[in-house]
Amino acid sequence: MSRTIYWIDDDTDIIDPVVSPLVCAGHHIMRLRTVMEALEAVEQIRQADLILLDMILPPGQTDRQFSYYSGIDLLQELREVHGVTTPVVIFSVVDPEKTLQELKNLDVVYFVRKPALPSELQTAVEEALGEVNT
Amino acid sequence: MSDLLELLKQFLPIEIAVIAAIFVYLLLLFKGIAEKFISIAEKQTELSETQTQYIQQRLDVVEKYLGISDKAIDLRDKHIQKLEELATQREAEITQSKKSLDEAREQLHMMKQQYQEAIGALDSQSQQVEKVREAQRRLEQASRTEAIENIVHELQTRLQPVMAMAENLALGASSLSTDEIQREATEGLYATLALRTVLMNLRQDMMEFRFRKHSISEIIHEAARMYQAEAVARGLDIRIELTSEQDTSPILEVSRYHLQHAFSNLIHNAIKYSYRATAQERRCVEVVGQPAGRYYSISISNYGVGILPEEIESGVIFEDGYQGKLTKREYRSGVGKGLSVTKHIIERHQGYIKVESKPVDNQDTLEGQPYLTRFVVYLPYEQSDGG
Numbered sequence: 020m021s022r023t024i025y026w027i028d029d030d031t032d033i034i035d036p037v038v039s040p041l042v043c044a045g046h047h048i049m050r051l052r053t054v055m056e057a058l059e060a061v062e063q064i065r066q067a068d069l070i071l072l073d074m075i076l077p078p079g080q081t082d083r084q085f086s087y088y089s090g091i092d093l094l095q096e097l098r099e100v101h102g103v104t105t106p107v108v109i110f111s112v113v114d115p116e117k118t119l120q121e122l123k124n125l126d127v128v129y130f131v132r133k134p135a136l137p138s139e140l141q142t143a144v145e146e147a148l149g150e151v152n153t
Numbered sequence: 154m155s156d157l158l159e160l161l162k163q164f165l166p167i168e169i170a171v172i173a174a175i176f177v178y179l180l181l182l183f184k185g186i187a188e189k190f191i192s193i194a195e196k197q198t199e200l201s202e203t204q205t206q207y208i209q210q211r212l213d214v215v216e217k218y219l220g221i222s223d224k225a226i227d228l229r230d231k232h233i234q235k236l237e238e239l240a241t242q243r244e245a246e247i248t249q250s251k252k253s254l255d256e257a258r259e260q261l262h263m264m265k266q267q268y269q270e271a272i273g274a275l276d277s278q279s280q281q282v283e284k285v286r287e288a289q290r291r292l293e294q295a296s297r298t299e300a301i302e303n304i305v306h307e308l309q310t311r312l313q314p315v316m317a318m319a320e321n322l323a324l325g326a327s328s329l330s331t332d333e334i335q336r337e338a339t340e341g342l343y344a345t346l347a348l349r350t351v352l353m354n355l356r357q358d359m360m361e362f363r364f365r366k367h368s369i370s371e372i373i374h375e376a377a378r379m380y381q382a383e384a385v386a387r388g389l390d391i392r393i394e395l396t397s398e399q400d401t402s403p404i405l406e407v408s409r410y411h412l413q414h415a416f417s418n419l420i421h422n423a424i425k426y427s428y429r430a431t432a433q434e435r436r437c438v439e440v441v442g443q444p445a446g447r448y449y450s451i452s453i454s455n456y457g458v459g460i461l462p463e464e465i466e467s468g469v470i471f472e473d474g475y476q477g478k479l480t481k482r483e484y485r486s487g488v489g490k491g492l493s494v495t496k497h498i499i500e501r502h503q504g505y506i507k508v509e510s511k512p513v514d515n516q517d518t519l520e521g522q523p524y525l526t527r528f529v530v531y532l533p534y535e536q537s538d539g540g
Contacts, residue, residue, distance in 0.1 A: 030310050032386050036317035040324075075306065112309040134313040136320045 021045040022068035022148055027057050027093070028110065029077050034133070038071075040141045053079030054093045061101045069147055070094075071140075074111040074118070088118060094125050106147045110140065154178050311382070362408035362501055364536045369449065370395050370402040372409060373440055376416035380424050384438065388430030391420070395442035395451070403442065403449050406535045407502060415498040416451070418491035419528050423455035428523055448504065448531040459524020460510040470508065471496045479524075504532040 026038065029052045038048050049067070051057045054076050057064065064070060074090035085092045090111065097103040108129040109115065109122065115130040122130070131143045157177055161170035370393075377391045384391050397403040423438040430436045442451040458479050464470045470477060471492050499506045510526040 030313075033310060033383060034313040034317065036314050036321055039317065039321050112306050133309050134316045137317050138320060138324075 021047065023047045023049065023066070024069045024071055024144065025049050025051060025057075025060070025064050025067045025105075026071040026110075027051045027076065027090070028071070028073040029053065030073070037135065037137050037140055040137045041144060044141070046144075053077050054085055054089050055079030055081045055083075057093055058096065061097065061103065064097065064105060065101070065103045067105050069144060070097075070105050070107045071110050071144065072107055074109060074113045088113065091118060091121055091125070094127070095121075098125050108140075108143050108147050110135070314382075362411055364406050364408055364502075366404050366406050367409050367412075368402045369405050369407070369442060369451070369532075372407070372413050373416055373420075373442070373451065376413050377420050377440065379417050380421045383421075384424045387424065387427060388436065389424060389427055390435060390437040391424075391440070392437050393440040395440075396444075397442075397449075398444050403444075404534075405449055405532055407532065408498075411498045412502065412532075415495040415530075416453075418495045419453045419530070422491060423453050423526075423528075426458035426526070427455045428457040445531060448533055450529055450531050452527050452529040454525065454527040456513070456523055456525055459512060459522070459526055460508065462510075465508055465510065471506075479521075499530055499532070502532055503536055504530060506530050 024041065024046050026048050028034070028050075031050045031052065042048060049063070051060060056079055057076075072090050072094060074088045076085075076089045076093065078085050078089060090109070094107060097105075104126075106129075107125070107127050108131060109127055110131045110133065112133045115122065115132065129143045129147045131140050154174060158170060158174040161174050161177075164170070165173055373393060373395065377393060381391065395403060420438065420440065427436055427438060436456055439454045440451065441454075442449060444450075458477075460470055460477050461479060464477060496506055507529045508527070509529075510524050513523045513525050
């Protein structure tokens, strides 16, 4: 079954091959590169089946300041300000141990650390989507 | 008298003549007395007139003296008036001086208080200075840690496509040709190996610069290859042209891995902030080196996201953590560390770096207003005093 996945990462150009299996499986991958691009697409993200999120993102066109782990700032705003409940898979180079509690507080249960094999990412995404099914 | 009597007897009875003669005699007597009185009176009058004149003269003198006295009195009055005015003025001046003195005393009192406060502040400041130094030491340590984290981030990001392509190829899920895969994998592996080398050396001797003679061409070509794959992904060529006075690659006395790190930052920025190639126009990052007196200059130019004049003039673009205002709008990644580290490395080489960025009148872009940006690094051929 085809799903819509929002992939929020500023390096999608470079690491695009990692989502090839997901594309081959028929999923639609929508790419956003900055925190502000994601906040401007809140309604679309709310309707999506999954968010694939990097923890370090450039801010984008804004004077707002974000922390080093700007992906967490973004997720917090999506959850707490905009009420977005879309499941999230964190896909980042950052060691999850550094921000484990914060991620748990934001209902994140899936974490894939870069660099990962495409199959590893596909497995995590499909498990998360499977949770949406059930 | 008898003559007179005899005369009168001729005319008058003797009794009457005697009486008349007595009368005349008395008249004459009185006349004589009167004349004497008159004479005395005249003399008195003369005397009086003389006295009067004398008195008049005296009066004139007195009047004269009085006139002089009046004038003197006038002068004295005027003098007194002036003295009174002076006295009033002096009183006013004394009052003002007293006021100024009071103000001066008050200021002195305030200055004494401020001095006391300054003494107290100096004591606490010396404690603050020590705290700031300690914080700086921690910040430097954190910056080194963050620099390492950034490089690790870059390294792992570049490993990602290599791993992905490898598995996709193995599973037959890749849409790329064998040649494309080979090229991308080679570039990706080279970038990760180069980053790994930089990382290892930075960890070993983060602040220890070791100056040896190296070919600047090798350093720049290695720095460029680290980001070749990214350049290709954006449709960019990296053109490197280094000239020297001799027909050999220019040799400079440098700390190799530090300088490679600096140029990799500059070249990566140039790639990252370049606008993508269009169907009509290839775009490139140009690296040009040439002798410049006792320096060798290396310029890195690109066409794309620019830097605002005020950011260049103020030097804020080289501050740690600063991100250019135009880069934020163009959603380019970065945490603002690269240029400050680069500048530090160049200055550690006794060199300097200049930047210019000018808007270009060309609307044939997918992004916003294009700029032509050029960073120029000047490095001495040799280090003085061992670098």
